[in-house]
Amino acid sequence: MFKVLVVDDEQWNRDIIKSLGRWGELEMEIVGEAEDGLEAIKLIEHLNPDLIITDMRMPGAGGEQLMRSIHERYPDKKIIVVSGYDDFNYAKQAIRYKAVDYLLKPIDPQELNTVLQKCKEALQQRIERQEIDLELSAKLAAYKKRLGSYFHEMNMEGIRKVFLELHADDLLEASLKPEFIRYYVQELLLFLNELCVANVLSVPLDHLVDHAEVPNSFHQAVDFMSGCYLAAMEELIKQRKFKNKLNLAEVKLYLERHYAEPVSLEQLAKLFFVSKEYLSKSFKQEYDCTVTDYLLQLRMEKSMEWLTLDEEISIKRIAEMAGYEDVSYFHRVFKKHFGVSPGDARKASQGLKMSNEKV
Known part of the structure; x- marks a missing residue:
C-alpha cells in the first residue's frame, strides 16, 4: 500500500x-x-x-x-x-x-481520483526502476568479481569470456539507457584502475584507454571496455614476463595488497613468470622469511589491528577479512602466533583502554 x-x-x-x-x-x-x-x-x-x-x-x-x-x-x-x-x-x-x-x-471526486491514479502509476514505476537498479547493481558486482579474479590470475581467456557474456546479457541491454551505459562503463574502468594499482602495473590507465567518447550503444560500450581490460592485461603480462630479473619488492607489495585472498606459492610464481623454487629461495634470501611466513605475518598483524581498534567487528568477520573461511582454524593460528586467543587479545586491549582512560 x-x-x-x-x-x-x-x-x-x-x-x-x-x-x-x-x-x-x-x-x-x-x-x-x-x-x-x-x-x-x-x-x-x-x-x-x-x-x-x-x-x-x-x-x-x-x-x-x-x-x-x-x-x-x-x-x-x-x-x-x-x-x-x-x-x-x-x-x-x-x-x-x-x-x-x-x-x-x-x-471534484473524479478529478481527485484521476490524479491519484496518476500518482499510483508514477510510484509503481519508481519501485520497478529501483528493482531493476538493484538487479543491475548485483549483476555488475558479479561481473566485477569475476573480472578481478581473472585479472589477478592474468587469465586473458577468462576476461574475454566475461565480456562475451556481457554482450549476450539481454537484461543489461534492455535496461541501460545511454546515460546509464556511461555510468557502468565508468564503474568498470575505475575498477580496472584499481586492478592495475593492485597488480603494480606501472603504466597508467590513461595510457591504455582510448580517450574517445564512450559509445551510447550497449554492444559498442562492451567492446570498448573489453579492449581496455585486454590492453591492460597484455601490458601486465609484458611487464612481468620480459623483465631481466624478478622484482621482489613487487612480489612483497602484491602480497600486502592480496593477503586476504588464497595466494599460494605456485600461483605467485606463475604470476611473476618464475619457478616457485626460484621465487621461494630469492624471497627468503631478501627478507629472511618464507613467502608463507610473510603472508601469515600480514594476516595476523591485520587481525590484531582490527581486534583492538574496533570492538564492533565480530571475530568471525575479522577471520574472513584476513582470509580465513574457517573461524576455528583462525583461532588456532592466531593463538599459536600471539600466544593468546583472539577473544583474550580483545579483552586485554579493552582493559588497557579503560586503564588509560582512568589515568
Missing part, C-alpha cells in the same frame, strides 16, 4: 479528501493528517509517506514552505496541491516544486 499524508488546517477539508478518494482500489492508505507545514514535516520524517496532499494557505508554515522542504529533502515524494484559491502565484509555486497537480476546492 502507498502511504498518504493529508495536510489542511481545516478538519472538515481533510475529512472530505478522505471520503472522496478510492483509497483501497488505488492501493493507497491515509497514514496521517497535519494542520500545517511544520507538523507535516515531522510526520513525513516519522511516517515516510509516498504522497502528500496539501492545502496552500494555512496558519504558520503554509503549502509553499512545505513543498520547498519536501523538494529539498524528499525529492522522490509526490505532492498534490488542493486549494480554495484560483491564484496564479500558488499554481506557479506548485509547478516550481513539481507537484503532480493543482486541484481547486470544492474538490
Whole structure:
C-alpha cells in the first residue's frame, strides 16, 4: 500500500479528501493528517509517506514552505496541491516544486481520483526502476568479481569470456539507457584502475584507454571496455614476463595488497613468470622469511589491528577479512602466533583502554 499524508488546517477539508478518494482500489492508505507545514514535516520524517496532499494557505508554515522542504529533502515524494484559491502565484509555486497537480476546492471526486491514479502509476514505476537498479547493481558486482579474479590470475581467456557474456546479457541491454551505459562503463574502468594499482602495473590507465567518447550503444560500450581490460592485461603480462630479473619488492607489495585472498606459492610464481623454487629461495634470501611466513605475518598483524581498534567487528568477520573461511582454524593460528586467543587479545586491549582512560 502507498502511504498518504493529508495536510489542511481545516478538519472538515481533510475529512472530505478522505471520503472522496478510492483509497483501497488505488492501493493507497491515509497514514496521517497535519494542520500545517511544520507538523507535516515531522510526520513525513516519522511516517515516510509516498504522497502528500496539501492545502496552500494555512496558519504558520503554509503549502509553499512545505513543498520547498519536501523538494529539498524528499525529492522522490509526490505532492498534490488542493486549494480554495484560483491564484496564479500558488499554481506557479506548485509547478516550481513539481507537484503532480493543482486541484481547486470544492474538490471534484473524479478529478481527485484521476490524479491519484496518476500518482499510483508514477510510484509503481519508481519501485520497478529501483528493482531493476538493484538487479543491475548485483549483476555488475558479479561481473566485477569475476573480472578481478581473472585479472589477478592474468587469465586473458577468462576476461574475454566475461565480456562475451556481457554482450549476450539481454537484461543489461534492455535496461541501460545511454546515460546509464556511461555510468557502468565508468564503474568498470575505475575498477580496472584499481586492478592495475593492485597488480603494480606501472603504466597508467590513461595510457591504455582510448580517450574517445564512450559509445551510447550497449554492444559498442562492451567492446570498448573489453579492449581496455585486454590492453591492460597484455601490458601486465609484458611487464612481468620480459623483465631481466624478478622484482621482489613487487612480489612483497602484491602480497600486502592480496593477503586476504588464497595466494599460494605456485600461483605467485606463475604470476611473476618464475619457478616457485626460484621465487621461494630469492624471497627468503631478501627478507629472511618464507613467502608463507610473510603472508601469515600480514594476516595476523591485520587481525590484531582490527581486534583492538574496533570492538564492533565480530571475530568471525575479522577471520574472513584476513582470509580465513574457517573461524576455528583462525583461532588456532592466531593463538599459536600471539600466544593468546583472539577473544583474550580483545579483552586485554579493552582493559588497557579503560586503564588509560582512568589515568
